[in-house]
Amino acid sequence: MEKITSKDNARIKAYAKLAVSRKERQRQGTFVLEGEKLLLEALRCGVEIRSVFAGERWLERHGEALPPEISGVCAAVSEGVEQRLAQSQTPQGVYAVCSMLDNPVNLAKMEEGGCLLGLWDLQDPGNVGTMIRTADAMGMDGVVLSRECCDLYSLKTLRAAMGSSFRMPVLVTDMADFLRESGFTSFAAVVGEAEPLGQLQFPPKTVIVIGNEGNGLSPKQVGCCSRQVTIPMRGRAESLNAAMAAAILMWEASSRGAVR
Amino acid sequence: MEKITSKDNARIKAYAKLAVSRKERQRQGTFVLEGEKLLLEALRCGVEIRSVFAGERWLERHGEALPPEISGVCAAVSEGVEQRLAQSQTPQGVYAVCSMLDNPVNLAKMEEGGCLLGLWDLQDPGNVGTMIRTADAMGMDGVVLSRECCDLYSLKTLRAAMGSSFRMPVLVTDMADFLRESGFTSFAAVVGEAEPLGQLQFPPKTVIVIGNEGNGLSPKQVGCCSRQVTIPMRGRAESLNAAMAAAILMWEASSRGAVR
Numbered sequence: 001m002e003k004i005t006s007k008d009n010a011r012i013k014a015y016a017k018l019a020v021s022r023k024e025r026q027r028q029g030t031f032v033l034e035g036e037k038l039l040l041e042a043l044r045c046g047v048e049i050r051s052v053f054a055g056e057r058w059l060e061r062h063g064e065a066l067p068p069e070i071s072g073v074c075a076a077v078s079e080g081v082e083q084r085l086a087q088s089q090t091p092q093g094v095y096a097v098c099s100m101l102d103n104p105v106n107l108a109k110m111e112e113g114g115c116l117l118g119l120w121d122l123q124d125p126g127n128v129g130t131m132i133r134t135a136d137a138m139g140m141d142g143v144v145l146s147r148e149c150c151d152l153y154s155l156k157t158l159r160a161a162m163g164s165s166f167r168m169p170v171l172v173t174d175m176a177d178f179l180r181e182s183g184f185t186s187f188a189a190v191v192g193e194a195e196p197l198g199q200l201q202f203p204p205k206t207v208i209v210i211g212n213e214g215n216g217l218s219p220k221q222v223g224c225c226s227r228q229v230t231i232p233m234r235g236r237a238e239s240l241n242a243a244m245a246a247a248i249l250m251w252e253a254s255s256r257g258a259v260r
Numbered sequence: 261m262e263k264i265t266s267k268d269n270a271r272i273k274a275y276a277k278l279a280v281s282r283k284e285r286q287r288q289g290t291f292v293l294e295g296e297k298l299l300l301e302a303l304r305c306g307v308e309i310r311s312v313f314a315g316e317r318w319l320e321r322h323g324e325a326l327p328p329e330i331s332g333v334c335a336a337v338s339e340g341v342e343q344r345l346a347q348s349q350t351p352q353g354v355y356a357v358c359s360m361l362d363n364p365v366n367l368a369k370m371e372e373g374g375c376l377l378g379l380w381d382l383q384d385p386g387n388v389g390t391m392i393r394t395a396d397a398m399g400m401d402g403v404v405l406s407r408e409c410c411d412l413y414s415l416k417t418l419r420a421a422m423g424s425s426f427r428m429p430v431l432v433t434d435m436a437d438f439l440r441e442s443g444f445t446s447f448a449a450v451v452g453e454a455e456p457l458g459q460l461q462f463p464p465k466t467v468i469v470i471g472n473e474g475n476g477l478s479p480k481q482v483g484c485c486s487r488q489v490t491i492p493m494r495g496r497a498e499s500l501n502a503a504m505a506a507a508i509l510m511w512e513a514s515s516r517g518a519v520r
Contacts (some may be wrong), residue, residue, distance in 0.1 A: 025334055039409045086281050134504045139494025201318045234399025234514055238425050240507070244394045247504040255458045 003076040007084045012077070015053065015097060019087050029100050031153035034085070035092035036062070041163030043069055048099040051075070053083040058093030070096075070145060071226065073177025087155050101166070115202065117246060117254050118144040118209040120175050120221055125150045129214060131246045136164035138250040143168055144207060146175035175185045179207070179224045186225040188217050189249060191239045194228035202253045209226070210249075213242045264313070264336040264491035270287055271311065272337070275357060279347050282411045289294045289360050291413035294345070295352035296322070300425030303329055308359040311335070315342040318353030330356075347415050360413060361426070375462065375513050376444065377506060378404045378469040380435050380481055385410045387473060389420025393507045396424035398510040404467065439467070439484045446485040448477050449509055451499045454488035462513045470506045 005014060017024050018032045019184070025031050030050060031155070033039060043049060052074040054062075057206060059076055063088060066074065077085065082214030085095045117135045122128050126206055128150055135143050145152060171178075179186045184207040188194075202208075209225055231240060231248055240248070264272060264343060277284050278292045285291050291312060294315045296318070305311060312334040315321075319336055337345065359378065377395045382388050385392060401465055405412060410503050418425055431438075439446045444467040448454075463467075469485055471477030476499070482488060491500060491508055500508070 130504065133497050136495040137491075137500050139492045140311055162497070164495075164497050182267055212456050231397075231511070232515075233397045235424075236398040237393050237397035237422070237424050238393055241390055243504065244390065244507040246506045247500070251508040251511065253489070254407035255492075 001021045001071075001074060001076050003078070005079055005257070006079055010060075010083070011051065011075075012053070012081055012084055014096065015085055017207040018097065019085075019155060019186065025151070025153050030097050031158075032097050032155065033099060034087060034155065035159075036093045036094050038069070038158060038163060038225050039094055042093075042096070042098055044091050045069065045163070045166035047101065047166050049073060050097045050099060053077045053081070053085055053092045054094045055079065055091065059259065062094075070207045072118070076252050083085060086259035088159075093155050094164060101170070110222075114204050114206070115209040116140060116142045116144055116237075117250060118146075118175060118179075118186065118207045119149050120174055120209055120217060121132045121212040122242060123150055124212070124213055125154050126160045127241075127243050128152070129157040129162075130167070131210070132157075132168055132170065132249075133143060133163040133164040134243070134247050135250060136168050137145070138247075138254040141248055143170045144175065144178055145172045147172060164231065175209075175221075176224045179209070179226075182207070185227065186228050187229040187249075188222040188225035189228055189245050190217060190228050194230035196232045197229055197249065197252055198232065200229060206253065208237075208253060210242050210246045261319075261330075263337070264276040264335050265338040265340055266339055269341070271335075272313070272341055272344055275313065275345055275355065278357065279345075279415060282414065285411070285413050287345065290357050290414060291418075292344055292355065292357050293361060293418055294347060294355045295419075296354050298418060298423060299305050299330070299354055300357050301325065302426050303356055305423070305426035309333060310324040310357045310359060312357075312358060313337045313341070313345055313355045315351065315353045319448065320459070322354075326358065334425075345479075347417055349418075361430070361459075374401050374464050374466070375510075376402045376404055377434060377465040377510060378406075378446065379409050379506075380406045380465045381408045381472040382470070382502060383410055384473055385414050385416035387501075387503050388412070389422075389425070390503050391423040391470070392417075392428055392430065393424040393472070394503070394507050395427050395510060396421075398448065398507075400510055400514070401429065404428045404435065404438055405432045406431060423517050433482075436484045439469070439486075439497060442467070445487065445512045447489040447509075448482040448485035448488050449505050450477060450482060450488050450490055452490060454490035456492045457489055458492065460489060468506070468509045468513060469514065470509075473502045504514065 184205045186207045186210050442463045446467045448469050
């Protein structure tokens with residue numbers, strides 16, 4: 001197995017660039033991930049693994065048992081090089097460059113689908129990842145991200161999604177166009193006057209649309225949706241955070257039958 | 261109004277210590293907060309404001325309109341001193357030292373209560389704050405934190421709770437003792453075999469118990485609870501994050517009548 005000991009190695013520099021630059025990821029159609037759990041999940045979900053870098057201690061523990069999709073593209077790296085690769089404070093031992101999933105394929109899966117989550121201009125990668133994970137747990141059929149959302153392929157988003165990014169169909173698109181053209185009934189999640197959750201029945205082909213963390217959906221964005229839904233609040237807090245609202249809405253959609 | 265221009269001023273140093281040290285907060289029975297919104301919310305909720313430090317620009321905008329509870333204890337600070345006070349990257353203009361709320365009073369409020377959220381060894385301040393905010397929005401009667409939870413009075417927790425820390429009765433106590441002695445029916449939130457949410461009816465005097473972010477409730481902790489509840493998952497994600505699970509459980513408790 002090749003061993004890389006220089007931080008100036010071209011492949012190491014390319015990895016580091018991909019880790020921090022959304023533009024670079026989009027240009028190449030690739031992304032990076034770190035950690036054994038995420039790597040194995042990506043592999044299980046059919047994500048193409050282009051190259052793997054593994055720290056020596058990790059290789060000592062796992063080298064023998066590596067599946068060929070990993071061992072075939074794996075290089076060992078020295079401790080110094082691993083420090084250059086690691087984006088989290090605790091080094092994860094293994095790092096991979098992967099191909100992005102194919103959006104048109106995902107869209108086709110979605111179009112058969114019953115119930116989607118739409119995220120419009122969400123900015124926090126941890127939030128977006130968590131919501132993708134929750135959508136997966138609730139059996140939603142897919143997630144639609146507006147182009148202005150934070151990057152599906154940033155390490156923080158991937159980490160919070162805990163593999164659900166690979167399992168869920170996720171479409172990144174122009175949200176207004178999608179809502180107009182998709183044929184889904186869209187529910188804008190709003191605070192205040194709207195159809196109260198708990199009474200309404202989500203129809204088949206529903207998309208639940210959640211707005212930006214700080215401001216929620218703008219009036220113009222609400223205007224792009226077919227209907228409006230609100231979570232009745234019994235307490236004194238003015239609103240729920242975006243991820244909490246999404247969890248409750250998806251739970252209701254899933255327990256009230258919109259999700260197959 | 262007094263003006264403080266030295267970072268070495270004893271009150272400024274005391275503030276900075278309170279901002280970062282849980283031990284110091286507990287020793288003094290005080291905590292600090294920053295930002296106008298949180299300060300006004302604290303005031304509205306009857307939190308005792310001991311002293312306030314205000315940046316000059318903030319004072320120019322708000323000085324005339326300050327309520328006496330703030331102006332009476334307010335000192336102006338120079339820009340350099342404000343940098344010493346600010347814990348977030350964007351300076352918030354105003355900083356206050358407040359007295360902690362009175363736990364025994366809160367406990368009395370809770371004992372009349374219908375439905376509580378119990379957080380056992382939660383470590384992430386943002387998570388804990390968000391769950392307190394959600395509990396408030398769902399009309400829960402109180403929150404019980406185990407002593408090992410992250411600090412209710414850290415700035416991160418206060419910020420995520422958006423004022424709900426002041427509005428909700430919150431009790432910090434030994435969770436095992438509380439569950440044994442309180443007379444509440446406790447539901448351990450678990451993954452897997454348990455009563456499925458959606459079918460069970462929460463009785464009056466319920467506490468929903470959520471475990472640590474990474475590991476959930478330990479078998480021993482589950483053993484301290486009267487019953488176990490699980491959120492049926494239809495997808496492929498193995499579990500929900502703690503805050504999402506809490507939101508869905510509280511929504512069900514609130515929409516199915518345990519919350520008055």
